[in-house]
Amino acid sequence: MADTMNNQTAAQGAGEQQAAKRGARKVRTGLVVSDKMQKTVVVQIDRRVPHPVYGKMVTRSKRLKAHDEENSAKQGDTVRIQETRPLSKDKRWRVVEIIERAR
Secondary structure: OHHHHHHHHHHHHHHHHHHHHHHOOOEEEEEEEEEEEOOEEEEEEEEEEEOOOOOOEEEEEEEEEEEOOOOOOOOOOEEEEEEOOOOOOOEEEEEEEEEEOOO
């Protein structure tokens, strides 16, 4: 009987660990390049990686659409975005905070 209880407790612990790992959402920082849509901003995320052959650092960029509920982020702002459930065809991120306002 005690063995069965220990196995159930271990299984619950493993399930909680998997849920915590699955619930960890990606967070990125980027620059708002467009705010022309309603409640949506386009955020460009730049990352520097070494060239596979020559080793020189090159900049790779990606543009992501993020949900901005208050329409508070403007073009040129630096924002932190977090991964979320699909909100539309292209939107899978939401604005968590505005780090720096555009000058």
